[in-house]
Amino acid sequence: MTERERSWGLLAGFGSVAELHAAIVALRAAGYRHMDAYTPLPVEGLAEALGQKRSWVPLITLCGALAGGIFGFWIQWWTAVVDFPINVGGRPFNSWPAFLLVTFEMAVLVGACTAFAAMLALNRLPRLHHPLFGVGEFDLASRNRFYLAIEASDPLFDPVRTRQLLQQQAPLSLREVPP
Amino acid sequence: MNGDAETDRPLARPPLLKPGQTYATATDQIAAIVLSRKTSKGWWLCFGLSSVLALGYLLGAPIIFSYGPGLFGINIPVAWGFPIVNTVWWIGIGHAGTLISAILLLLNQKWRNSINRFAEAMTIFAVIIAGTWPILHLGRPWFFYWLIPYPSTMGVWPQFRSALVWDFFAISTYMIVSIIFWYMGMVPDLGSLRDRARKRWQQVAYGLLALGWRGSVRHWQNYESAYLLLAGFAAPLVVSVHSVISLDFAISIEVGYHSTIFPPYFVAGALYSGFCMVLTILVPMRKVFGLEPYITLRHLDNAARLLLAAGLFVAHGYISEFFTEWYSGSTFERTLGWSRITGPYAFAWWITMFCNVLVVQLFWFKRVRRSPWTLWVLSLVINLGMWMERYVIVMTGPARSYTSGRWDVVWATLFDLATLIGSIGFFFMLMLLFVRFLPAISIFEVRELVREQKEEGAP
Numbered sequence: 001m002t003e004r005e006r007s008w009g010l011l012a013g014f015g016s017v018a019e020l021h022a023a024i025v026a027l028r029a030a031g032y033r034h035m036d037a038y039t040p041l042p043v044e045g046l047a048e049a050l051g052q053k054r055s056w057v058p059l060i061t062l063c064g065a066l067a068g069g070i071f072g073f074w075i076q077w078w079t080a081v082v083d084f085p086i087n088v089g090g091r092p093f094n095s096w097p098a099f100l101l102v103t104f105e106m107a108v109l110v111g112a113c114t115a116f117a118a119m120l121a122l123n124r125l126p127r128l129h130h131p132l133f134g135v136g137e138f139d140l141a142s143r144n145r146f147y148l149a150i151e152a153s154d155p156l157f158d159p160v161r162t163r164q165l166l167q168q169q170a171p172l173s174l175r176e177v178p179p
Numbered sequence: 180m181n182g183d184a185e186t187d188r189p190l191a192r193p194p195l196l197k198p199g200q201t202y203a204t205a206t207d208q209i210a211a212i213v214l215s216r217k218t219s220k221g222w223w224l225c226f227g228l229s230s231v232l233a234l235g236y237l238l239g240a241p242i243i244f245s246y247g248p249g250l251f252g253i254n255i256p257v258a259w260g261f262p263i264v265n266t267v268w269w270i271g272i273g274h275a276g277t278l279i280s281a282i283l284l285l286l287n288q289k290w291r292n293s294i295n296r297f298a299e300a301m302t303i304f305a306v307i308i309a310g311t312w313p314i315l316h317l318g319r320p321w322f323f324y325w326l327i328p329y330p331s332t333m334g335v336w337p338q339f340r341s342a343l344v345w346d347f348f349a350i351s352t353y354m355i356v357s358i359i360f361w362y363m364g365m366v367p368d369l370g371s372l373r374d375r376a377r378k379r380w381q382q383v384a385y386g387l388l389a390l391g392w393r394g395s396v397r398h399w400q401n402y403e404s405a406y407l408l409l410a411g412f413a414a415p416l417v418v419s420v421h422s423v424i425s426l427d428f429a430i431s432i433e434v435g436y437h438s439t440i441f442p443p444y445f446v447a448g449a450l451y452s453g454f455c456m457v458l459t460i461l462v463p464m465r466k467v468f469g470l471e472p473y474i475t476l477r478h479l480d481n482a483a484r485l486l487l488a489a490g491l492f493v494a495h496g497y498i499s500e501f502f503t504e505w506y507s508g509s510t511f512e513r514t515l516g517w518s519r520i521t522g523p524y525a526f527a528w529w530i531t532m533f534c535n536v537l538v539v540q541l542f543w544f545k546r547v548r549r550s551p552w553t554l555w556v557l558s559l560v561i562n563l564g565m566w567m568e569r570y571v572i573v574m575t576g577p578a579r580s581y582t583s584g585r586w587d588v589v590w591a592t593l594f595d596l597a598t599l600i601g602s603i604g605f606f607f608m609l610m611l612l613f614v615r616f617l618p619a620i621s622i623f624e625v626r627e628l629v630r631e632q633k634e635e636g637a638p
Contacts, residue, residue: 017630040202040371041626042399050396057404065412075328079336086338098340101423104415105348112356112412116363119405120390123398127391139374141394142367144202 008131008179009034009151010162012171013140017043020146023169024049027150030165034154038132038147060118061111068110072103134178149177195290196628197472205473205625209618210375212468218615221467226611232604235597243315243594250594251316256577256585261595262316264569265602267424267445268452269309270350271565274417275453276302277357278485280364281413284406289631290481292624293473296368297464297614298457299361304609305456306354308602313346315598342426349423353416360409366392367402368618421449428572434511435576440499447492451535452565454486458558460610462551464619473620476549483548490539490561493568497536511581518579519571523588527567527574534564 014020020037027035028051037046076099080086085093120126132138132149141147148171150162159176166174196205243250253260276298283291314320326347328337337344370392373385392398422442429441461482465474504516519528538560541547548554578588613619 037396038394039396039399040206040394041623041630042403043396046396047400052397052400055401055404057401058408061405061408076339079328080339084334084336095340101345101419102339102348104419105345105352108412108416109352109355112359112409115405115408115412116359119363119401122401123395125390125392125398130391130393132393142371142374143206 006179007152007159008134008177009149009153009157010159010166011132011135011138011147011149011173011175011177012166012169013137013173013175014146014148014169015144015172017046017146019169019171020148021046021049023148023166023171026169027148027165031156032150032154032162034151034157036149036151038138038141038149040142040144040146056122057115057118061115064114064118065107065111068114069103069107071110072106073099076102131177131179135175137173137175145172194632195293195475195477196625196632197475198632200472200625200629200632202626202629205629206371206375206622208469209473209620209622209625210372212614213372213616213618214375214377214381219467222611222615226608229604229607229611233601233608234604235599235601236605237601239594239598239601240311240315243598244320248316248318250592252589252592252595253316254587254589256580257574257587257589258577259316259573260589261591261599262312264566264573265599266309266312267569267573268566269305269312269602269606270353270424271421271445271449271452271569272456273302273305273309273353273357273453274421274446274449275457275485276300276305277353277413277417278450278453279457280360281410282417284410285414289628290478292628293470293620294457294461294478294482295624296361296364296621297460297610297619299357299364300610300613300617300619301453301456301460302357303354303361304606304613306350306357308606310350310354311602342423342430345423346427349420353420356409356413356416360413363402363406363409364621365618366390367394368622370394371622372618417450418446421445433576434580435515435572438500438503440496440503444493444496444500447489447496448565448568451486451489451493452562454482454489455558455561455565457482458486458554459562462555462558464614466551468614468619470620473625476551479551479554480545480548483542483554486558486561487539487542490535490542494536494539497532511579515575515579519575522575522579524571524575524578527570531564531567531571534560535568538564 012023014023017039020039024035024037024046028049033051035050037050039046073096077094077096080095080099081093087093137145138147148166150157150166156162163174248262251260251262253262279291279298280295280302284295314323317323326337326344328339366389369385369389373382373389376382376385422445425441425445428436429438431437458479461474461479465471501516504512507513519525538557541557547557574589579586
């Protein structure tokens with residue numbers, strides 16, 4: 001318990017995607033679950049290797065876009081039919097074909113805002129600080145190094161044994177992450 | 180067919196990046212432009228020049244707000260004049276940015292990765308400038324917010340059957356979605372800048388803008404999903420926004436405006452002028468900032484091909500419009516068509532045809548497409564041509580309206596010219612600030628190109 005308080009986890013840096021992928025597979029096989037990889041570019045396949053579930057962003061965005069579209073149509077219908085009907089040469093109040101454009105624009109607008117907000121919320125961003133930023137070399141994660149972090153919250157985490165396990169993957173660097 | 184293209188690529192096409200790029204070189208070189216490179220004399224010269232030009236717009240606009248739109252060369256019946264010509268021109272310029280960033284992303288066209296960021300910035304600045312023109316053109320500009328449906332004490336609502344309200348929704352949605360798309364695309368790169376920054380203010384500024392991005396696999400997973408969805412939202416905007424603008428014309432019953440060809444014709448024109456502006460900015464930018472390894476001749480070639488395609492669409496639009504004017508048998512339409520070629524605004528029509536139909540034929544030649552400064556000069560010519568095209572559309576119709584008693588001609592005033600030239604200066608001023616302070620090339624997407632090039636076995 002005291003060990004866990006002393007560190008946030010361990011951070012191993014690799015020089016290539018392939019090495020990182022091998023390390024993830026090995027650590028998963030050893031039973032570790034509380035871990036994440038940090039890469040300078042999106043890499044397909046890593047999320048599956050880490051056992052991450054599919055992103056919720058599309059579903060949330062769909063709901064946002066539908067809500068925007070429904071609201072967009074409703075405000076036009078309500079103002080034109082209920083609250084402020086204007087009779088122009090006997091044309092129907094609910095002239096829905098003329099309302100489709102604003103409906104579409106509202107669906108796009110709210111959908112796009114939702115997609116962005118959902119991405120941030122699901123990634124727990126914005127965030128001013130994170131323990132990983134306490135590791136000096138972590139700035140290479142946005143350049144050319146591929147990191148794997150095992151978090152101390154993992155039930156199997158043990159400062160010595162986990163370190164040995166990571167060492168076997170021959171990382172370029174292996175650092176303890178201060179809390 | 181797709182499979183063939185994939186296998187052919189390494190043999191048939193030159194690489195997208197200059198060989199020898201690695202994750203590290205790409206990151207360091209692009210970040211250095213913003214973080215550590217000394218601001219060049221060329222940048223200061225361009226910035227000074229465009230700032231001076233921008234004064235025409237930045238000082239002209241408040242004067243027009245105080246004295247009213249009568250300062251523009253407009254009158255009844257030729258009531259739209261320069262402000263609407265400029266709206267259409269500027270918003271058209273924005274469209275190429277969205278096409279490059281959204282549609283080419285969905286079509287998996289990897290070459291867009293080095294030019295999408297600045298094209299998006301171009302879109303945003305152009306749309307913001309475009310949005311100010313209709314407001315400048317309002318008689319009572321302080322009431323423009325009446326277009327927003329809000330529960331007011333007056334108890335009235337916008338007329339949603341009006342093309343002007345659609346216009347407001349289309350432009351503001353386009354602007355907001357473009358800004359989100361642009362900013363979100365930059366978040367990982369702002370993280371890269373934060374990590375490279377050595378000066379305190381840079382660390383704080385880019386640190387805040389990066390929102391705490393760490394590039395974890397979970398981050399990337401949600402990010403890529405959201406980015407694709409945003410591209411999906413932006414893609415229909417490429418065709419819808421300018422269509423809606425054209426409906427401002429087409430829904431009216433003015434001669435020369437009331438035409439069903441307008442939506443596709445306007446969209447093609449938008450892409451045409453947009454790709455022109457892409458080249459106008461791209462060619463000097465890659466030179467000044469030494470970006471040739473990332474923006475290669477192949478990028479210029481591809482942009483020029485798209486430009487040619489859009490140009491042929493536009494030429495087709497001109498022919499169809501003329502044919503319809505003749506074939507309709509309407510005296511009014513025929514009079515208008517004849518007046519375009521020979522009437523008071525004929526000079527603009529001939530410039531349009533020369534720039535947009537004749538000059539663009541040079542793009543059939545590979546040598547032209549691959550010589551940057553030729554492209555640059557030609558792009559300026561076509562930018563002018565596209566402005567003239569909108570001038571012809573906006574001015575000639577009302578000038579030759581249904582009864583000859585209403586015929587009138589108006590000419591530009593000092594304020595028309597000052598604000599137009601000023602808006603161009605303002606646009607370049609914003610672009611220069613952008614390339615100086617934000618990553619003008621998407622760093623993480625160039626890393627993806629590096630990875631791909633490695634896997635294809637390029638040296």
